[in-house]
Amino acid sequence: MAHSDQPAMELRRLSFRYPNGRLALEEITCAVPQGDRVAIVGPSGAGKSTLLMHLNGLLPSPSLSKDEEAQVVIEGQAVTRSRLQQIRRQVGFLFQDPDDQLFCPTVQEDVAFGPLNLGLNRAEVLVRVERGLAAVGMADCLTRNPSELSTGERKRVCLAGILACDPSILVLDEPTSNLDPRARRQLLHILREFAGTLIVATHDLDFVIDLCSRVLVLESGKVQADGPTERVLSDPLIMDRHGLEVPWRLRR
Amino acid sequence: MAHSDQPAMELRRLSFRYPNGRLALEEITCAVPQGDRVAIVGPSGAGKSTLLMHLNGLLPSPSLSKDEEAQVVIEGQAVTRSRLQQIRRQVGFLFQDPDDQLFCPTVQEDVAFGPLNLGLNRAEVLVRVERGLAAVGMADCLTRNPSELSTGERKRVCLAGILACDPSILVLDEPTSNLDPRARRQLLHILREFAGTLIVATHDLDFVIDLCSRVLVLESGKVQADGPTERVLSDPLIMDRHGLEVPWRLRR
Amino acid sequence: MHIRDGILAPEVCLVAGAISLGAITYSLRRLRFDLEDRAVPLTGMMAAIVFAGQMVNFPLFGLPVSGHLLGGVLAAVMLGPWAGCLAISMVLIVQAVLFSDGGLMSLGANILNMAVVGAWGGYAVYATIRRMLGNGAAATVSAAVIAAWLSVLGAAALFCAEFLCSSRSAGVDPRGVLSLMVLYHSLIGVGEALITGAVLSFVLARRADLVPTPNAPGSVGTIGRFAVTGLMAALAVAAIVAPFKSESPDGLDAAAQNLKFDKLEVERPPLVLDDYAIPVPEPVWWPALPVSLAGIVGTLVVFIAAVVLAGITRRNVVPIRVADGSHGN
Amino acid sequence: MGTSGIGSDAGSQSICHALPAGMKLLLTLGIILVAGLIPLEHWPAQGLLLALVFVGLSVAGVTMRYLVRRLALFLPLLLVFGLSVPMARSNDAAWSWTLSLWLRCTVSFMAGLWLVHVLPFRDLLTTLRYWHFPPALIAMLGFMYRYTFILWDELRRLRNARAARDFGGGPWWRVWSINSQVIGLLLLRAMERAERTHRAMLARGWDGSIRFLDGKD
């Protein structure tokens, strides 16, 4: 469906103001080619989560209702109200806070929620649930209540829920927070295997080095730097100015 | 009040079972001397949060009502129902999930909540609120609604709320998750200045190296290793077996 | 269902207020919890939930009224009658003082009708039925569904009584008022019953530990429970049968005419029920049969709902083991 | 009427706002009581009371638009009622009775509105404490206040979480059953969150009494 010459994701002068008047994004323009792995870094409150939520049409942006002036374009399609359902099938979104994402009474139901809504049959859904949970090492928690899991376990269930939908673009908001080192390594492994486009917002710069080829630095809602991972992350000027730190591995 | 020869915190065969039947802690025994900085590490679901919550009497453990068989002792005092108030003044507790901790309609009120409960007068409370928020770099957010902050900002407000109570023991559950590198460095700085006892549960091993002198490895509710930071964290056997990883800086 | 000021006579408000005050005091005494207790925030949360729930009005099958959740039975089932009564009272206090929803002077009457009848009366019915049906999830849900429906009828009947006491004219035919109220509230009650049942079956299936068994200390004595249950049941029957009885020579039509044109006008407003129900006069003109039919249909729907919801619950319930950690904090 | 009404008027100030909270409550109650006690025939007295309340409202800074909007929810009902009597038997007595009824209900309602406008929630709590209300009741009221916001927050999250993965797919009954689960889910999540928040309050030394930074005590 998507032509490989189209960017997987394109932002066109995307701005967003929260109802309380705070301008969280200001005229962001950029494009991510198909299959790329891009990291978005920046200090707290930079607007990373706000940006990512736009990729899935989760925030009530006025541009959602205007077809011509689309500010977010996914695989060549403008993100508008009428196309939201279609686009959410393509884009798997991991919330920063697992509590925002989990709402079913059991782990199994929660992971099955997406696939069921894709219209798959029961057998297929069960296979996907099992695969998803196995990938994050939570296969033995099928019948547990998500609110009785530890934070890291919940985070992993969220991931399983996304993976089970088999999206072509993965949008992950702070995927490694509250994960233990082993789970983090597993996640790295899963994401490296993933063939589609990947957009990750994170504070874990080591993870970025291991995974992404390109880094966007965001601060106060604007893109402040954009370039290959090693170059951006090893530049002490950029890093210092935007609340970041050159990772140990890149220090000379 | 506390004699310096008494351990700040002592656990005596502490066990805990959640209402759903899961045994989260099993016969944990250990002691932390006054002024020590101890890290608790381990995979997700190891029982770290459960353990920390016991230090504040936040979980309905049967031992809370039995004075003689106390399983948790803080500065020489058994944690029992009648002493909870007193003990909670001494122990400052940072929750892993900021949403659990913030419940007031404004940041200011939330940070003031602890000091107000200490019975301080209004002027003193305001000073503490200001100091707490300044320490985490959120002084300009006084009147904002915590649920309209970014995750990292919320985490920082939680920290300010704890610091404003001026406790003699700090118990932090995953303090660096969702913090950006600069905030993390600031936190490191604050905690290094802190004169009291410090108990931190975290997955951020670099942070542990920079801050703590002793590490406890927890898995499946049992203490699996206990020793000086460098020795425990650089031991590939221990690390591998318990879902951890030898940090880059300690690799040879 | 919220009575506004100016509808009930001050002396009626006073009496109702005194009774409510007594009820609240008694509830507080029976609870006797520590302030730090978990019961306090849970009661607060329940109040917040009912408060939010009451903002949603559900339409009633083409009638010119809409109902909203009262929540008394739901709160009582989840928190016990005493805390339940407090939760609903709090909702009413906040609505009256901070939202001007329901009058300040009629606050006592509102608390009596909705919190005391809803939570205490509803709970008595619930506990009795559950006693008879056993402790299963299905029994719990059906008991709550029936109790919820009866509690709405009970509140309506009590309102009638208050209203009749307020209108000093002796000649108002109580049956006329009663049949009108029954028509509306047997249907509003269906909504209440459905919501209560659906929410409860959901909670039971997921966290059965949040729903206490009625035998826990602090519940009403058996005799009192049976008395209240009997009273509420009799009330329902009386309400449904009332219009039939009134087909004596002077008949309902005559009663209605009296009600509308002759008696009430000089004294008090006719049914200014509340802000939601617009009591157009027509229903009073209806012959007895439809009015009773509404009551009967309401009853049937409630019983069917009870059975269906209970059935759903039975399939879903996951037994929850309770071990060491569960000692209340 | 959302939760926005609660504590929303922290910014506005007037003489009415400056009154002690207890006085505000008693004043309102008094007016409503008087309105209720004046016999129906004496409608001019009711009119006077109405004028008084109206002055109070304008001093408190209530805008005409707000007033009209709130009254619009309330008046039609009253109109229908009041009119039914003179329509049935039109004579002077009936009309004065109707007028009097209108006035009485409107006075009570507007007095209530005035209170709503000038009394922030926390003042209500501190007043109740001053009047030695049972502390448990005050604590519960305080929780109710806090949890109302939390409840909204949970509802928002629940909706967002579903939106991200519901793809509008599935047969109609599935969509329907998911929707019907929301109330139950909301209740469960809210209760669980209430427990956790309660824990957080305990951890910071809460002992059962509600304290506010800017409340009067």
Ligand SMILES: Nc1ncnc2c1ncn2[C@@H]1O[C@H](COP(=O)(O)OP(=O)(O)OP(=O)(O)O)[C@@H](O)[C@H]1O
């Ligand atoms: N619901 C909201 N209403 C109003 N303002 C908000 C809301 N959520 C976030 N903001 C503000 O918008 C800005 C961007 O927030 P965002 O959550 O996108 O930051 P972030 O980059 O994801 O930060 P973090 O790394 O802490 O997650 C912040 O200044 C924040 O305070």
Ligand SMILES: Nc1ncnc2c1ncn2[C@@H]1O[C@H](COP(=O)(O)OP(=O)(O)OP(=O)(O)O)[C@@H](O)[C@H]1O
């Ligand atoms: N409320 C609860 N009810 C039942 N079981 C629970 C509850 N909370 C946690 N558990 C279980 O208890 C165990 C320990 O959980 P805990 O939250 O202490 O882990 P943790 O070490 O803090 O993990 P993380 O690093 O992910 O935060 C886990 O297996 C978890 O599934």
Ligand SMILES: [Mg+2]
């Ligand atoms: Mg974010």
Ligand SMILES: [Mg+2]
């Ligand atoms: Mg934890």
